[in-house]
Amino acid sequence: MAGTATMDGGADDSNCYRVSGALTILRAATTEREIAAMDDGMTIDLSDVERMDTVGAWLVYRATRDRGAKVVGAREKITGLLEQVAEADQPVKVIPEQRGGIMGLVEEVGEAVVDTGRTFRGLVGFLGATLIGFYNVAKRPTKRFRLNAVVQRFDLVGVRALGIIGLMSFLIGIVIGQQGAVQLEAFGAEVYTINLIGRITTRELGTLMTAIMVAGRSGSAFAAQLGTMKLTEEIDAMRTIGVSPVEALVVPRMMAAVVMMPLLSFYAMIMAILGGGIFTWIALDIPPLTFIQRLREVTPMTDLWVGLIKAPVFGFIIALVGCFQGMQVEGDAEQVGLKTTAAVVQAIFLVIVLDAVFAVFFSSIGWL
Amino acid sequence: MSKISPILPEGEDAVISIRGLRNAFGEQVIHENLDFDVKRGEIIGVVGGSGTGKSVLMRSIIGLQTPDQGTIEVLGEDMVGRDEDEAKNIRRRWGVLFQAGALFSTLTVAENVEVPLREYFHMSTRLMDEIASYKIAMAGLPANAGPKYPSELSGGMIKRAGLARALALDPELLFLDEPTAGLDPISAQNFDELILSLRSKLDLTVFLITHDLDTLYAICDRVAVLADKKVIAAGTIEQLLALDHPWIQEYFNGPRGRAAAAA
Numbered sequence: 001m002a003g004t005a006t007m008d009g010g011a012d013d014s015n016c017y018r019v020s021g022a023l024t025i026l027r028a029a030t031t032e033r034e035i036a037a038m039d040d041g042m043t044i045d046l047s048d049v050e051r052m053d054t055v056g057a058w059l060v061y062r063a064t065r066d067r068g069a070k071v072v073g074a075r076e077k078i079t080g081l082l083e084q085v086a087e088a089d090q091p092v093k094v095i096p097e098q099r100g101g102i103m104g105l106v107e108e109v110g111e112a113v114v115d116t117g118r119t120f121r122g123l124v125g126f127l128g129a130t131l132i133g134f135y136n137v138a139k140r141p142t143k144r145f146r147l148n149a150v151v152q153r154f155d156l157v158g159v160r161a162l163g164i165i166g167l168m169s170f171l172i173g174i175v176i177g178q179q180g181a182v183q184l185e186a187f188g189a190e191v192y193t194i195n196l197i198g199r200i201t202t203r204e205l206g207t208l209m210t211a212i213m214v215a216g217r218s219g220s221a222f223a224a225q226l227g228t229m230k231l232t233e234e235i236d237a238m239r240t241i242g243v244s245p246v247e248a249l250v251v252p253r254m255m256a257a258v259v260m261m262p263l264l265s266f267y268a269m270i271m272a273i274l275g276g277g278i279f280t281w282i283a284l285d286i287p288p289l290t291f292i293q294r295l296r297e298v299t300p301m302t303d304l305w306v307g308l309i310k311a312p313v314f315g316f317i318i319a320l321v322g323c324f325q326g327m328q329v330e331g332d333a334e335q336v337g338l339k340t341t342a343a344v345v346q347a348i349f350l351v352i353v354l355d356a357v358f359a360v361f362f363s364s365i366g367w368l
Numbered sequence: 369m370s371k372i373s374p375i376l377p378e379g380e381d382a383v384i385s386i387r388g389l390r391n392a393f394g395e396q397v398i399h400e401n402l403d404f405d406v407k408r409g410e411i412i413g414v415v416g417g418s419g420t421g422k423s424v425l426m427r428s429i430i431g432l433q434t435p436d437q438g439t440i441e442v443l444g445e446d447m448v449g450r451d452e453d454e455a456k457n458i459r460r461r462w463g464v465l466f467q468a469g470a471l472f473s474t475l476t477v478a479e480n481v482e483v484p485l486r487e488y489f490h491m492s493t494r495l496m497d498e499i500a501s502y503k504i505a506m507a508g509l510p511a512n513a514g515p516k517y518p519s520e521l522s523g524g525m526i527k528r529a530g531l532a533r534a535l536a537l538d539p540e541l542l543f544l545d546e547p548t549a550g551l552d553p554i555s556a557q558n559f560d561e562l563i564l565s566l567r568s569k570l571d572l573t574v575f576l577i578t579h580d581l582d583t584l585y586a587i588c589d590r591v592a593v594l595a596d597k598k599v600i601a602a603g604t605i606e607q608l609l610a611l612d613h614p615w616i617q618e619y620f621n622g623p624r625g626r627a628a629a630a631a
Contacts (some may be wrong), residue, residue: 024536029491053498053538054506054570063500084569088505092514094497244432331519332473 015039017069020048023056031059035235040067047073057081089148126324130254133246142268146252153256157218161264165213169201169268172209173275176200182272183286190284194291197276198299207261207307208355211314214261215347219322222253223343226326227336235327245327261315262308269307310358313349321347372611374592376405382441383408383541383573384429389438391424398424399522402438405547411567411574412602413584416594422577423467425594426543429575431455431462437500443540460488462541463534467549469526471518477529478504478514484536490531499536507532508562524555526561535566541573542566548580560586581628593619605629 017038023031038217044060046052061082063069099107139142171330171357180196226249229235235245273295278288325343329335375567376382384406385450406412416422427433429440432449440447445458458516481500485491503509506513508527518526527547534542548556548565564587567574578584584591585605591603595615601608609618 025489028489028495032492054502055538058498058502059495070370079567085502088502090501090505092478092501092504092511092512094482094495094500094514095476096515101380334473 007108009012015041016043016045018048018201019044020050022051023049024051024053026056028055028059033058033068034266035059035063035067038063038069039070042069044069045073046071046075046078050079054080054081054085057085061085065089082151085148085344110312122328123321123324126327127320129246130250130320130323133244133251136244137247137251141192144247146248149180149248149252150255153252154260156221156268157214157253157256158260158264161213161260162267163219165210165264165268166210166271168213169206169271170275172205173197173201173277174279176205176272177276177279178283181280191286191294193276193280193284194286194294197273197280199303201269201272201276202299202303202307204307204355206272207265207311207314208351210261210265210268211318211351212265212348214257214315215318215322215344215351216256218253218320219347220340220344222319223326223340224323224336226250226323227339230327230329231333231336232261248346250319250323252317254316255322257315257319258312259315261318262311265307265311269304300367303363306358306362306367310355313354313358317354318347321350370608372601374404374599374602376407380405381408381532382406383443384575386429387437387439389425389440390436391421391428391433392436394402397597399428399435402598404592404599404602406573407590408573408577409571410589411563411576411587413588413591414577414594415563415579415591415619416576418554420594421597423545423596426545426575430462431459432545460484461535461539462536462543463466463539464543465527465530465534465545465547467545469587471529471532473518473531475531476515476517477509477521479510480518480529481532481536484533488537500532503535504529504531506535506566510557521627524551526558527551531562535570538570539572541575544574544576544578546579547575548578548583553582554579556582557586563587581625582631585631586629 015038017035019031035044042063044063046060049056057078060069060071064071071082107146122219176197177193180193181190184190184192184196226235229249235249238245238248265335277288277291277295281288322343325339325346329339382402382405383558386402387405389399390397390406400423403423414422414425420486425435426436428448429442431450435448438448438481443458443461445454447458448454450458470479474481475483478497480495481503485496485499501514503510503513509525509528509532513521513529518529521529531544531547544563545548548559551559560583563574563576566572574590576583589604590602591605591608592599593608593613593616594600596615600613601611601616605620611617611622620629
């Protein structure tokens with residue numbers, strides 16, 4: 001049985017290395033050290049070895065190859081093993097070659113830049129393919145429009161997000177109310193908390209927070225679903241049957257995100273205002289009727305439009321990036337994880353960039 | 369004891385010994401009162417129709433599936449109800465090749481082979497790299513396969529890399545789950561020859577699940593048949609053919625079975 005043999009391998013005076021018992025992987029490190037301590041041209045006496053495995057054989061073989069060692073007393077079985085490992089002696093690199101130092105850094109930066117450019121070009125190409133898909137569906141809606149798929153996506157992207165988005169918005173309403181009240185109280189202007197809640201939730205936070213939540217919930221799901229389908233060749237199977245993956249998979253997801261985003265954003269705004277209203281009622285003693293009346297006076301209708309116009313655009317971006325990254329999956333399961341992460345990160349980044357563009361745009365057309 | 373009994377006669381050296389095994393998933397009973405022995409040094413092929421629990425049997429033996437009842441002895445040690453530390457010491461003495469290779473996708477082939485070495489032993493990086501190198505060569509892979517990632521390998525190479533990892537610790541016992549499935553006939557034949565040569569060189573006992581009749585005829589010393597929730601028989605193919613069991617007759621005497629026998 002392995003590991004039960006007693007071993008007293010060691011060097012004697014005449015540069016002879018004698019092992020007894022088992023020369024196996026269990027004492028590989030010790031044997032390696034002991035052989036290293038011997039002089040070149042040593043004699044290795046294996047006559048007392050009862051058991052040897054390929055690791056033991058490798059160590060002996062290596063000593064004969066590199067150190068000019070002579071092997072004596074090897075029984076037939078052990079000679080066979082030594083021949084085995086000698087036959088399998090081929091130097092193998094463990095990791096792919098990498099460039100180190102400054103050149104390596106330059107190479108990495110260059111690769112990252114090219115990669116980013118490629119991703120962007122791919123995204124634009126995918127946008128084109130998606131628009132063509134939409135056009136094809138719109139041209140023959142009775143035949144190409146997949147009602148079931150779309151309704152199912154509406155449910156997953158919209159209805160099932162109501163709970164978490166509602167709760168999140170409600171809490172954000174409270175936070176805005178509370179933070180605003182603390183600051184404005186210093187000027188005796190607590191009542192302006194209502195302005196803050198009304199305007200910031202409709203104009204910015206309702207839509208933005210919803211977009212972030214949808215990117216995290218649905219954008220990631222799109223990427224993971226399509227990525228897995230790509231790995232299992234489902235998407236290739238669709239193509240061979242003659243079903244366009246863009247029409248069957250991407251269009252319903254895009255539609256769901258575009259339609260659901262404004263609805264969810266509006267709902268998020270209402271929930272945030274509700275949270276803020278309850279907070280001002282309890283903490284600032286502003287009764288609900290006064291809150292509503294003041295809210296209507298200080299929040300212009302254009303604020304609502306600002307929020308709701310942005311929403312479908314954000315939805316479009318989230319679904320586009322999610323589906324695009326999903327379709328980029330190739331090779332192994334790890335890619336699904338990487339692309340899903342990329343989908344969420346890129347979607348949120350693009351949403352925030354666009355939000356800034358929208359902010360400048362709406363200000364310049366006078367919707368202040 | 370008849371010759372085709374799944375239980376070895378007294379005095380034979382059994383590497384795996386299973387008695388009264390029962391496995392069930394909910395209402396569905398996979399194994400009921402299953403007895404089975406594997407002799408030291410043999411290559412045993414396990415066959416059975418789909419859903420007869422070949423993989424479940426292997427998973428029970430290697431401890432990935434806790435049986436409802438029964439005892440499993442591997443290499444003389446009782447496996448059921450072992451704590452993790454003790455089980456580890458026994459696990460080190462076998463290697464497993466999973467059906468799809470199950471290589472770690474973030475590691476290169478050589479690093480995959482080094483995983484068990486790192487886990488169980490402290491040795492110099494040089495020695496570890498060398499061990500990985502010759503294991504890769506023994507599994508019949510070219511040197512340039514070492515630094516490749518699993519996603520860059522073909523199906524046959526994945527199986528060979530999985531085999532190299534299974535052999536990393538010089539196991540006494542090798543489990544192979546459908547090693548030739550999905551390989552072209554030439555690769556499958558090469559793989560069969562590889563298993564045979566490794567067995568004779570390294571004194572392995574091989575537990576082989578397969579559907580490949582050619583493999584059964586070419587390399588298996590005995591074949592165990594799983595049916596009716598048990599191992600109904602284990603013996604050489606000639607011994608099994610003498611049995612009057614409908615599944616066995618259909619399996620070995622079907623057109624494919626006869627073609628393989630003729631080869």
